[in-house]
Amino acid sequence: MNTQKRSGVSISAVERDTGLGKDTLRVWERRYGFPTPHRDAIDERLYPPEQVEHLRLIKRLMDQGKRPGALLRLPVAELHAQLAQLRAEKNQTETEDWVLPLLKRHDVDQLRHELAQRLARDGLDRFVTETVPALNRLIGDAWMNGDIGIFEEHLYTEVVQNQLRSLIHGLANRGKRPHVLLTTVKDEEHLLGLLMAEALLAANGAWCLSLGAQTPLVDIAGAARGTTIDIVALSFSGAYTWRKARAALIELRQLLPEHTELWAGGEALVGRGKTIPGVRTLERHEDIGPALAQWRATHETHFVKMDATKQLGETLRRGKK
Amino acid sequence: MNTQKRSGVSISAVERDTGLGKDTLRVWERRYGFPTPHRDAIDERLYPPEQVEHLRLIKRLMDQGKRPGALLRLPVAELHAQLAQLRAEKNQTETEDWVLPLLKRHDVDQLRHELAQRLARDGLDRFVTETVPALNRLIGDAWMNGDIGIFEEHLYTEVVQNQLRSLIHGLANRGKRPHVLLTTVKDEEHLLGLLMAEALLAANGAWCLSLGAQTPLVDIAGAARGTTIDIVALSFSGAYTWRKARAALIELRQLLPEHTELWAGGEALVGRGKTIPGVRTLERHEDIGPALAQWRATHETHFVKMDATKQLGETLRRGKK
DNA sequence: GTCAATCTTTTGTCCTAGACAAATTGTAAA
DNA sequence: TTTACAATTTGTCTAGGACAAAAGATTGAC
Known part of the structure; x- marks a missing residue:
């Protein structure tokens, strides 16, 4: 009965957990000889947990710009070494080490308190552009290393999201321009990045409308x-591939009215030098402020020029809202 | 070269837009002869817009419980008729008809204002147990009816969720008992019901910890x-089947420590007379208050009497279910 | 030396058609 | 009415093969 009753997870579970497509997983197996899932009674792939972990590691490095062909021949230890080196290059000595003990202790109230304190101390801008990303990396690393579980990750996400939401709540810029519609596309359920963007936009005087995830x-x-x-x-988010993001953006650009701008950001888009026609890619949170300023500059002259013509009425009507 | 240069979208675009998987789209074509995408130069499927629309219609009816086999043989007109009929069956005279015009006008600020006003007028309890569910039904019907689009639905959800969140935020019951862990299981992404429950629990003095969706x-x-x-x-939510919910609850009950209670609620659970051993099913929002009171009563005596006899505590725990 | 154009390799996604289990519905017996 | 079993429906998995888009390497012009 238990002759090698090795358990594992299905290919769709791996797709969900790693963000690597089913087709990709199969073709890797064919081409590179990894992963090597065993099979269940009906010959379907069963990935052992350590291989899923291995795949996650590879995905993490790919998200940093590495290419799969090389990574797939490397042993786990080497992958870890590469990650460590990448982290060293970025030379981010994480000072936010207060968060892990609190998380492990499940001390939510204290976590909330500390976050609020840092927000008050650093100001919204620095909180969103520095503190929260630093924490995100810390949590991501800790999760990868197995220091914390999914429960702690959910917990962290929930607490930070709440903090951001209440922040945004106090920043309603009724009627101000520009009007920004925020959302994520199908299969992208990470709200944290969206909330961070919304906070920064709102802080810079934009009127934001969030549709939540997966519109x-x-x-x-x-x-x-x-x-x-x-x-x-x-x-x-980083779980999304650049290809897919690009495809979605190109399609959406065609569907949108020409006068509507399309901005995109998030981990899936950083590092590529490429631009997508008609899409403004914001690689870092710090770019949001300048981008908004630029929009205002462009559209101010636009409004002025229109003053002479009959379009004024429309401008006023829109501006009032 | 341009003999019928009909354009269309790729299979992955259709997957993204309709929520129907690639495999499903292909197997439908094979089995039922629909959809019938034409092919591009390299023989890949190109779905014309009207077929994508047709597919979305089918998906909508499937979400209402219809099965694909029948729907796929029906013409578009008949699908529309079915939608209309479903809407007629649900025909409830709702008094909250102020919300639809606002939504259609996308007047978010006014919508927020009206909600806040109703909350202040009716009080939290009535707001959550009556007003919000009534609005939910109204929105659901309007969506099925085609009166509003997914955009408006997202918009509504977002605004109500924000309202509830800020409400909950002001109700932190640090350290009070019971401690309640709120979440949804995999494949259940609707947060609104969870937030409503959290608001009621917090209002009744429970200390709540939400993990968000899909833990x-x-x-x-x-x-x-x-x-x-x-x-x-x-x-x-209603999108979940009773069977799946039941299975998940039974499995979770086994995983949980015996002294941890398991409560479940939501549309998927109402109407069935069935009970699940070890699980407390809360069919209506109004049940939350009494359930909490009962927990407190039990555990007060529990704490006291436990000192006398161990067995009594266990008896109480078991007898309650 | 720098930049652009072209060739080569890598890589993800799509194709076909068959198979099977999980979920649902229909039917018979208790 | 409920319970048990059989029939259908339905989604997801499998196999290699194929090809275009992206990335890397090489060449040529200035």
Whole structure:
């Protein structure tokens, strides 16, 4: 009965957990000889946990720009070494080490308190552009190393999200321009990046409208069409591939009215030098402020020029909202 | 070259837009003869827009419980008729008809204002148990009816969720008992029900800890094990089937420590007379208050009497279910 | 030396058609 | 009415092969 009753997870579970497509997993197995899942009674792939972990490691490095062909021949130890080196290059001596003990102790109240304190001390801008990303990396690393479980990760996400939400709540810029529509596309359920963007936009005086996660493309376009939305902003986490993000952005760009700008940010987009026509890629959080300023500059002259013409009425109507 | 240069979208775009998997799309084509995408130069499927629309229609009816086999043989007109009929069956005279015009006008600020006003007028309890559910039904019907799009639905959800979150934020019951862990299981991404429950629990003096959506079962159990959690509360939306919910609850019950209670609520659970051993099913929001009171009563005596006889405590625990 | 154009390798996604289990529905017996 | 079993429906998995888009390497012009 238990002759090598090795357990494992299905290919769809691995796709969900690692962000690597089913096709990709199969083709890697064929080409590189890894992963090597065993099979269940009906010959379907069963990935042992350590291989899933291995795959996650590879994905992590790919997200940093490495290419799979080389990574797949390397042993786990070497992958860890590469990650360590990357971390060293970035030379981010993480000072936020207070968070892990609190998380492990499940001390939510204290966690909330500490976050609030840091927010008050550093100000919103620095909190969102530095503190939270630093914490995210810390948590990500800790999870990868097995220091914390999914429970602690959920917990952290929930607490930070709440902090950001209440922050945003106090920043409603009724009627101010530009009007920004925020959301994520299908299969992208990470809200944290979106909330961080929303906080920064709101802090810079934009009027934000968040649709939450996973709005279908046609509906985003429909929303932009019927409303006073100036900018559509999308967030892509590291779980999303650059290819997919690119495809979605190109398609959405075609669906959107020409006067609506399309901004995109998130881990999936950093590092590529490439630009997508008609899409503004914001690689770092710090870019949001300047981008907004630039939008305002462009559209101020636009408004001025229009003053002479009959479009003034429309401008006023839109501006009032 | 341009003999019928009909354009269309790729199979992955259709997957993203409709929520139907690639495999499913291909197997439908094979089995039922629909959809019938034409092919591009390299023989890949290109779906014309009207077929994508047709597919979305089918998906909508499937979400209402219809099965694909029948729907795929029906013409578009008939699908529309079915949607209309479903809407007619649900025909409830709702009094909250102020919300639809606001939504259609995308007047978010006014929507927020009206909600806040109703909350102040009716009080938290009535707001959560009556107003919000009534609005939910209204929105659901309007969506099925085609009166509003997914955009408006997201918008509504987002605004109400924000309202609830800021409400909960002001109700932190540090350290009070019971400690309730709230979350949803895998494949259940609707947060609204969870937030409504959290608001009511917090209003009744419970200390709540929300993990957001889709926590794996083992991690829920792990969380309950290492902490002071008294009750694990799960929410199942109407999109979830009763069978799946039941299976998940039974499995989770086995994973949880015996002294941790398991509560479950949501549309997926109402109407069935069935009970699940070891699980407290809360069919209506109004049940939350009494359930909490009962927990407190039991555990007060429990604490007192436990000193006398160990066995009594266990008897109480078991007898309650 | 720098930049652009071209060739080569890498890599992800799509293709076909068959198979099977999980979920649902239909039917018969208790 | 419920319970048990059989029939259907339905989604997801399998196999290699194929090809274009992206990335890396090489060449040529200035």
